[in-house]
Amino acid sequence: xxxxxxxxxxxxxxxxxxxxxxxxxxxxxxxxxxxxxxxxxxxxxxxxxxxxxxxxxxxxxxxxxxxxxxxxxxxxxxxxxxxxxxxxxxxxxxxxxxxxxxxxxxxxxxxxxxxxxxxxxxxxxxxxxxxxxxxxxxxxxxxxxxxxxxxxxxxxxxxxxxxxxxxxxxxxxxxxxxxxxxxxxxxxxxxxxxxxxxxxxxxxxxxxxxxxxxxxxxxxxxxxxxxxxxxxxxxxxxxxxxxxxxxxxxxxxxxxxxxxxxxxxxxxxxxxxxxxxxxxxxxxxxxxxxxxxxxxxxxxxxxxxxxxxxxxxxxxxxxxxxxxxxxxxxxxxxxxxxxxxxxxxxxxxxxxxxxxxxxxxxxxxxxxxxxxxxxxxxxxxxxxxxxxxxxxxxxxxxxxxxxxxxxxxxxx
Ligand code: PLP
Numbered sequence: 350x351x352x353x354x355x356x357x358x359x360x361x362x363x364x365x366x367x368x369x370x371x372x373x374x375x376x377x378x379x380x381x382x383x384x385x386x387x388x389x390x391x392x393x394x395x396x397x398x399x400x401x402x403x404x405x406x407x408x409x410x411x412x413x414x415x416x417x418x419x420x421x422x423x424x425x426x427x428x429x430x431x432x433x434x435x436x437x438x439x440x441x442x443x444x445x446x447x448x449x450x451x452x453x454x455x456x457x458x459x460x461x462x463x464x465x466x467x468x469x470x471x472x473x474x475x476x477x478x479x480x481x482x483x484x485x486x487x488x489x490x491x492x493x494x495x496x497x498x499x500x501x502x503x504x505x506x507x508x509x510x511x512x513x514x515x516x517x518x519x520x521x522x523x524x525x526x527x528x529x530x531x532x533x534x535x536x537x538x539x540x541x542x543x544x545x546x547x548x549x550x551x552x553x554x555x556x557x558x559x560x561x562x563x564x565x566x567x568x569x570x571x572x573x574x575x576x577x578x579x580x581x582x583x584x585x586x587x588x589x590x591x592x593x594x595x596x597x598x599x600x601x602x603x604x605x606x607x608x609x610x611x612x613x614x615x616x617x618x619x620x621x622x623x624x625x626x627x628x629x630x631x632x633x634x635x636x637x638x639x640x641x642x643x644x645x646x647x648x649x650x651x652x653x654x655x656x657x658x659x660x661x662x663x664x665x666x667x668x669x670x671x672x673x674x675x676x677x678x679x680x681x682x683x684x685x686x687x688x689x690x691x692x693x694x695x696x697x698x699x700x701x702x703x704x705x706x707x708x709x710x711x712x713x714x715x716x717x718x719x720x721x722x723x724x725x726x727x728x729x730x731x732x733x734x735x736x737x738x739x740x741x742x743x744x745x746x747x748x749x750x751x752x753x754x755x756x757x758x759x760x761x
Contacts (some may be wrong), residue, residue, distance in 0.1 A: 359653035364739060367390065367740075381735040381749055382712045384718075387578065387579050387581045387738050391512070393583060393638035400419070400634045401634050407419065422637055433562050433563065435563070442590055442597075444632070451588065459551070464490065469491055469494050469495070469519065473496050473499050474524055474534070474723050477661055477719040479523075485753055496722070498726070502549075505532070507538050511541045514542055518546045519549065525568075526560075527556070528556045531679065531687040536552055536569065537569055540570055550569070550571050551570070553574050558575040558579065559739075560658065560739075570591075572591050577635055577636075580639065580643070582639040586631075586636040586639045589626070596623070600619075605629045608625050608627060608629075627702060659688065664743065674695035676694075694757060694761065698731070699731045705752070705760075706733075713749070715734070
């Protein structure tokens with residue numbers, strides 16, 4: 350098992366041991382599809398199983414001991430997520446089913462602030478879940494969508510902000526990290542732009558959150574979305590952070606149980622945030638798992654993990670550049686970039702590349718990665734993506750590079 354030789358404070362074997370999948374799958378398992386979903390950590394898996402098998406009850410309604418315990422555990426999970434992202438208070442964290450739900454919630458609720466002719470500024474680098482909800486919202490209120498384009502290196506061209514902003518810009522919605530190129534967005538610059546025109550800044554943090562704790566307040570955004578399954582927790586729960594003063598003024602998203610203050614047949618009044626945004630039974634077990642993952646991740650040595658991820662990324666980039674016929678998409682360097690890389694192989698469809706890599710025990714993703722506008726801007730239909738997480742090791746990268754060399758030798 351690889352260790353970080355010369356870096357005694359970082360025990361990669363120990364870290365991998367916290368992810369049950371590696372013992373279950375054995376040594377010929379090289380999981381490099383972390384941008385699609387991360388593997389569950391032991392703390393999260395145990396929290397989920399414990400709730401479902403020992404402590405299961407609905408939350409926010411029962412008065413018996415088990416229900417009270419479940420409610421307290423749910424609120425504790427909210428506080429743990431708040432801690433991981435640097436929220437001022439736990440009540441700013443809304444439990445959702447994931448980033449897609451969170452961004453739909455944001456777009457729906459922010460509609461209340463939009464008027465016909467207003468503008469929503471997106472970026473060309475967005476995942477479809479940070480495009481389509483805004484199109485739906487825009488169509489509902491008659492608002493127009495604009496998008497920040499890419500530079501030639503695949504990063505966002507933020508110098509175009511001045512041309513794209515207007516007094517009608519009410520919302521800026523941007524990814525913190527591209528799920529195709531790994532490029533990290535300068536959120537500070539977008540926050541400044543949003544402030545200059547009185548717009549709200551919504552950030553899609555799905556790909557940034559798995560690479561270390563955050564400080565949403567320092568980022569200067571107003572809403573921040575993430576998915577638990579990408580953050581080494583269970584599928585089914587995520588979170589939306591909403592700055593508290595903004596949350597107070599937003600209307601609900603879904604209507605139903607536990608989000609109200611009073612209901613009559615004619616009308617309803619609503620609970621304060623975050624409950625106003627959590628209609629019905631939430632994904633309780635998955636939320637507890639997310640809280641457990643957030644607490645566990647908060648205690649790790651992220652300086653060492655960043656250095657480790659960056660070393661793997663450097664090796665991956667160098668190795669890919671050395672294989673004939675492989676073309677990288679987006680930035681070529683490691684600066685301001687999460688450890689994920691997309692590429693195309695001349696003459697071989699990305700799906701074929703991924704299927705063949707699977708025969709070497711390497712899991713990668715092929716397709717448009719729910720980012721068709723970005724692929725179009727980069728001049729390709731689809732790509733292969735390899736995405737690194739904290740538990741990956743040199744053997745994973747070498748298996749991918751060796752497998753790819755063999756694929757190219759056989760097919761190109
Ligand atoms: N945003 C980004 C940048 C993503 O990479 C993804 C998923 O791949 C999503 C949003 C959607 O996340 P989920 O499917 O967990 O809702």
